[in-house]
Amino acid sequence: MDLPLFGDHPNKKRREINLGGTNxxxxxxxxxxxxxxxxxxxxxxxxxxxxxxxxxxxxxxxxxxxxxxxQLRELFEEDVDGINGLRCLVLIGPDKHILEKWSSTVVSNGPDSVFRAMNDPHVSVLLRRASHLLLKGVSEEPQSTSSTTYAALLEILLSRQLPPQSLTLSETRIHILSYLIARGYHALLGKAISGIPISAKLSSPTLPLLVTLLVAPFSVFTPSSIEYAQALQSITTFVLTIPLLPNRIAMPSLTYLAPRLPLHILHVINVNHIVENVTDLESRIHLLANLTAFAPARYTTFDPRAMQTYLDLTSTLLYSLPPHALDPLRQTTGRQELDWEDSDSDREPEVNVVDSFKPKVVLPQLDSKTVSRLQTLASPHHLNSLLEGTRKESFRNIRPSLYSWIVALCHVYPAQKDKILGAIVVYGGGGLVRELYRDLVRPSSLGKDRNYAALMDPQFASSWPPLLFLIELYTQALLTMGDDEFFSIGTAGAPRNPLTLDELTAFSKQLLNIAFTLYHNVDQVNMQDFVPGMFSLKWEGIRERATKCLQAIHARDSRKHFTPEDHWIVTTDEDIVPFIEAAVLEEQKLQPEGTRPLSKRQIASMAPRLGVLNNIPFAIPFDVRVTIFRHFVANDMTTGGYDRYRRRMGAPVTVRRDHISQDGFDRLRDVDLKAPIQITFIDQFGQEEAGIDGGGVFKEFLTSLCKEVFDTDRGLWLASKQNELYPNPHSYATEAHNLNWYRFIGRILGKALYEGILVDVAFAGFFLAKWLGKQSFLDDLSSLDPELYQGLIFLKHYPGDIEEMSLNFTVTEEEFGVTKTIPLMPNGEQIPVTRENRLRYIYLVSNYKLNRQIYKQSKAFFEGLSEMIESKWLRMFNQQELQILLGGVNSPIDVEDLRKHTNYGGLFGEQDPTIQIFWRVVNSFDQEQRRKLLRFATSCSRPPLLGFKELVPNFAIRDAGSDEKRLPTASTCVNLLKLPRYTNERTLREKLLQAINSNAGFDLS
CATH class of the missing domain: 1.20.5 (Single alpha-helices involved in coiled-coils or other helix-helix interfaces)
Structure with a gap:
């Protein structure tokens, strides 16, 4: 077939060409x-x-x-304990069969072949690697038979006494240990020890060898070498963190280990590196427990550098733990959760508004032996050993670390704080407090002004531990320091106040500046930040400790002034009005209706001015606080719809004159006492009495009621030697019916405070302290039981053997002819009073007499009182001020002030001749006669604390006719004096004195 001359083959598919862009x-x-x-x-x-x-x-x-x-195995078999066998072992690497045969052969043939190998400088590298294989083998199967052989060979290489013929042997050993330390020597040994159960410590042949290996580096290296420091660092990090380490080791090995742990040169370690490597909470606790087991017996061998490092390490561990972490009461079944926050053992736990949203710290469940071992840290014996070990002059520079350590211990054991500080007070006496203040606190710039930035500057971190320790120690000392010691220079052989009154004045001012700054000038969110260098201790904890010490010092100054006038005041006249306005506004916004009362801590975190008023109220002038109190009451009246001056009348309450207290109890116990109360008296004939109604005759009712319910013959109240009242501690006073009476009386007195009515009743200071949520201690006991007080003071200063007195931690009480013994603490019958714990005994006896015995009665009374007056309002005052608020100020009566705030009625006016004569006569009265006049007209002999402008209603004089033979009369419910129109001064004087001295009753005309 003819093919075309040009073009494609006829069987070939013609290629299509598309000139379009897309294709x-x-x-x-x-x-x-x-x-x-x-x-x-x-x-x-x-x-x-x-x-x-x-x-x-x-x-x-x-x-x-x-x-x-x-091939290597075959060569190894030909020369097991020779140089070729060692080379084959290293080249083969980890091979259990080879390692077992080599180690067992060398051990069975004796150490000579090993020492010969060590004498060859070319085989040093081989021995180092072989030793590492042995060490890893021990750590992987510590209970196997082969591990015993490995450990025995290591003991030969590293610990066995070397023959004296060659220095090369010692050098080879140094090389081996240096190699192993760089590759986790103590970490592997620690793993091996942890792998042997405690139950096998007596039967394990490997364990004694491991103990020997632990301390081998310390006999090979010099203390100045890097390897020595590395070994001590690693044994601390990896071995002393093993749980129950002393309990894992048999006594012969433990006896060998303890003196060979070079804790006396602990200063070669780096504390920060250890803390960075020991990160989990449980390991830190076990490190602390093991140091507690080994270190105290060696305190006397520590030089200042070693003691400094030991204190820094253990205090860092303590500060890194949350409060109560080591408390045996927390170590129950299961794992416990705690807020990571500071707390104070003297207070009930409080819910912290900020911390309640923070994550919880989960505490490990600790073995009872670990808990018991850690408890020894707080024992008087251990504390005395530590203090004795640092008392030399050469240790002076490390004492700040000692003080930081004690503060940290109190932080972790808040329930044991009193015991810890009490033991230190007994040991150190006043010298330790003086040294703290004069050498470390007084020169510090902390608290010299109220500069917030300077106060929280991290550069002052080292100044806080001594200050905190002084605060804690002096607060504890004040618990059992009598006023005679506090204010006197002391007598020979008797302890006295370690600080002079001048020093206390400066110290209290320093604390006042710190506390006021932390309450008033600091953003309260910052209070939840941790203090630099103190880990779990927050600024809030600093503030609370400073406040507690301030309150204790101020209480002494309140009883007997030693500070200059206005020492405690931190506000200026220009600050007063803004402070009052801000405090009132904070009070209005603070607590929504229906919520439970806020604690002092919560108030401080939410309202700075109220924080000051509730914690350090003495920083604000008393009259300013009274004004604020009146504002609070007025606002509460407005909120409740009650008007103080234009009052809507309440339902009438009838009270029989001869059954005032019982009728008042029956008819008012469930009534809203903040509302107006309209009292109607029923006379002995069953008729309603007529009387002047100046807002009701409640004031007259209250005066009569107080006379009855506070009568000590009724059994609810007793009177001290100073005729000051306190609840009867008898057990029958705690019966339900009587507790209801205390609750009712609290409501009635709350009504008096709410209305501004003065009540002529004086309460004992230790009972008034209950109104403020405080407890009373030794000094208050003198007014309650002088004989017991003198006995405790004698015990406190007794120089002889206290155990000869056969005292224990109990008290005896007699009721209805039956004597019973009451323990002051668990198993108190079995705990003798000694020189070391006598301060604790004094504290507990005082606490029982002043607090525990009347706890239920005081609680019931305060429940009633708090229905009328919020507790945060009362906390603005101390006991003395509270008594003034309730009964008026015990000061001279200012006649001019009374005249200025007097109203006149009837035919009388200010210029009336009888009124002019009256004021001349009153001006001539002495203070006792003036008090009788005031009591006659108002039922209270003391003037209002802010002057007679506060008397409600104002003092008034009304004419009572022209019969000059009549005596003046009064309507005390409305503070009204009814005065006949006397025409001469002599007659007015005679009649007025006769009336006020005869204590004439309420006039119904």
């Missing part, structure tokens, strides 16, 4: 994609070939290594 683009993309796929396929093929080559090479190598290892 050209698609063809170009297809070409690029095909090229990419071909490249990918070529790359995959290349990788497959390379991987195949590697696998083939690996397999050839594996086969070759297997052949070589087999």
């Amino acid at each position: 050209v683009t698609r063809a170009h993309s297809s070409i690029l994609q095909d090229a990419h796929l071909r490249r990918v396929r070529r790359e995959e093929e290349r990788r497959r070939q390379e991987n195949a080559s590697r696998i083939q090479a690996w397999w050839r190598g594996t086969l070759r290594r297997s052949v070589v290892k087999q």
